[in-house]
Amino acid sequence: MNELTSWIVSFDTDQIKNYIFSTNRLKEIRGASSLLLKLDRRRKKWIKNVVPGINEDNIVYSAGGGTSVLLDNEDQAKKVIAEVSRNFLDKTVTATITGVLLPPTSIFELFGQRMKQAGEQLRQAKEAKAELTNLPVEPYLHLCHSCEKYPAVEIMAERNNELLCKSCAVKRSYGDRSEFYQEFLKYVKKQDKNNQIWKKEMLPKDLDTIGKVAYPPGYIGLIALDGNHMGNFLNKLKKKEDYQEFSKRINCLVMDQTFTALKRYGQPRRLDTESYVAPFEIVIMGGDDVFLITAADIAIEVALSIAEGFEEGSKPILEGADMLQEKITMAGGVVLAHAKFPIPAMYKISEELQKSAKKICAENKYQTGALDFVVVSSSDTDLEEMRSPIPHYRPYLCKNLRKLVNYIRRFKKEEFPTSQLQAMYQSLFAGKINAQLAAIATLGRLCQSQDQKKYKLLRNFFKDFDVAFNGQLPPWTEKKITALADLVELYPFIGKEGEEK
Numbered sequence: 014m015n016e017l018t019s020w021i022v023s024f025d026t027d028q029i030k031n032y033i034f035s036t037n038r039l040k041e042i043r044g045a046s047s048l049l050l051k052l053d054r055r056r057k058k059w060i061k062n063v064v065p066g067i068n069e070d071n072i073v074y075s076a077g078g079g080t081s082v083l084l085d086n087e088d089q090a091k092k093v094i095a096e097v098s099r100n101f102l103d104k105t106v107t108a109t110i111t112g113v114l115l116p117p118t119s120i121f122e123l124f125g126q127r128m129k130q131a132g133e134q135l136r137q138a139k140e141a142k143a144e145l146t147n148l149p150v151e152p153y154l155h156l157c158h159s160c161e162k163y164p165a166v167e168i169m170a171e172r173n174n175e176l177l178c179k180s181c182a183v184k185r186s187y188g189d190r191s192e193f194y195q196e197f198l199k200y201v202k203k204q205d206k207n208n209q210i211w212k213k214e215m216l217p218k219d220l221d222t223i224g225k226v227a228y229p230p231g232y233i234g235l236i237a238l239d240g241n242h243m244g245n246f247l248n249k250l251k252k253k254e255d256y257q258e259f260s261k262r263i264n265c266l267v268m269d270q271t272f273t274a275l276k277r278y279g280q281p282r283r284l285d286t287e288s289y290v291a292p293f294e295i296v297i298m299g300g301d302d303v304f305l306i307t308a309a310d311i312a313i314e315v316a317l318s319i320a321e322g323f324e325e326g327s328k329p330i331l332e333g334a335d336m337l338q339e340k341i342t343m344a345g346g347v348v349l350a351h352a353k354f355p356i357p358a359m360y361k362i363s364e365e366l367q368k369s370a371k372k373i374c375a376e377n378k379y380q381t382g383a384l385d386f387v388v389v390s391s392s393d394t395d396l397e398e399m400r401s402p403i404p405h406y407r408p409y410l411c412k413n414l415r416k417l418v419n420y421i422r423r424f425k426k427e428e429f430p431t432s433q434l435q436a437m438y439q440s441l442f443a444g445k446i447n448a449q450l451a452a453i454a455t456l457g458r459l460c461q462s463q464d465q466k467k468y469k470l471l472r473n474f475f476k477d478f479d480v481a482f483n484g485q486l487p488p489w490t491e492k493k494i495t496a497l498a499d500l501v502e503l504y505p506f507i508g509k510e511g512e513e514k
């Protein structure tokens with residue numbers, strides 16, 4: 014089939030993250046994620062229902078909730094859209110998928126440009142649909158206990174007669190098994206046949222379980238990461254085969270880096286006398302997208318490690334595709350909060366953080382990845398409210414966050430008095446001058462002690478985070494921000510152990 018004279022049909026799942034993160038229950042989040050992954054694979058079969066003889070090679074990709082396929086004619090294209098949409102809704106009950114069709118055209122020379130047009134059309138169709146779906150819901154007798162959105166239809170006898178809607182019940186039915194965790198186990202086994210560290214039964218049963226084995230106790234991290242400016246790379250691909258190859262390699266790279274990071278930092282932890290638990294859950298991993306829930310103390314390391322590894326690993330992929338750019342970078346958000354904090358709110362915050370990280374990636378012409386993070390300490394769910402009172406250094410370029418993490422380790426190794434850090438931190442709330450007085454007083458005191466190590470450490474920290482010291486006083490940089498706020502807030506979430514990079 015000629016890729017320029019064929020019809021392109023492209024699909025994308027609507028509000029995929031809202032569907033997954035609409036509940037606080039890990040089993041339903043996992044179930045939704047596993048179901049969507051199964052449906053990514055199932056779509057091939059649905060397409061074959063309509064076009065039995067189709068060459069699988071005409072399926073450009075099917076991952077991360079989306080699919081693109083090349084077809085012979087308009088009739089086929091329309092039937093495929095109808096078949097896939099119907100089956101998808103049938104399986105998920107509440108999630109929908111949007112499909113668009115693109116007629117053959119000769120105006121584009123590159124396959125990537127056609128795919129870009131399909132993507133554009135898909136985006137518009139999805140936006141139009143989103144407006145339609147916000148219809149008022151009838152008041153029902155009982156709302157689902159889990160999503161509080163749809164009418165309850167099932168009683169879960171094994172869970173205190175909890176009432177669930179059909180959609181949540183379906184999610185729950187898939188929630189005992191994580192497709193991604195299975196993949197992770199395979200990956201670990203492949204690397205080391207005798208590896209018996211992670212086991213099937215170590216899948217956490219709920220978010221509290223992850224919190225229980227975390228440090229500080231009760232805290233979890235939600236990590237959201239994705240590739241920067243991906244469309245810019247995909248557009249330039251000449252042929253369908255290039256596109257397939259590129260998508261496949263990006264997919265593999267993301268998986269590889271995620272698994273590598275989890276293998277390194279996500280060692281099973283003792284839950285009680287009998288059992289161990291893997292301190293993480295892979296929620297989304299498809300295309301250039303990753304969403305993970307982890308024990309709070311590994312979240313920053315895991316996110317950084319994936320972003321750094323992705324950047325490095327993208328180089329040969331770009332080279333293989335004859336691209337001029339050197340690398341693809343990632344932007345991400347990490348939310349650190351108590352396991353009881355509502356997941357839908359946590360997810361929303363992570364997206365805002367990701368946007369803020371993308372902003373400085375753009376300022377740096379996407380030449381470097383970035384992460385933003387927040388420690389949620391109140392029941393506030395508004396990001397701006399949460400961190401408005403004090404000037405901070407966030408978002409961080411990856412290399413700067415690595416530097417911050419290393420400094421936290423050094424402060425811990427040096428047994429720097431946390432009371433002094435706290436005092437300087439508190440003074441940040443009392444205005445610029447008071448913060449200066451506190452920082453200078455601390456430096457002065459440390460300078461007079463016999464052992465100059467702590468003094469040098471604090472001074473170097475300020476210096477390394479843009480405090481010039483030539484008339485410009487710590488903790489402030491020229492822009493009147495300070496990394497001190499971030500150092501203190503992140504302090505409890507970084508272990509003393511662990512190597513410096």
Ligand SMILES: [Zn+2]
Pocket residue numbers: 157158159160161162163177178179180181182
């Ligand atoms: Zn529900």
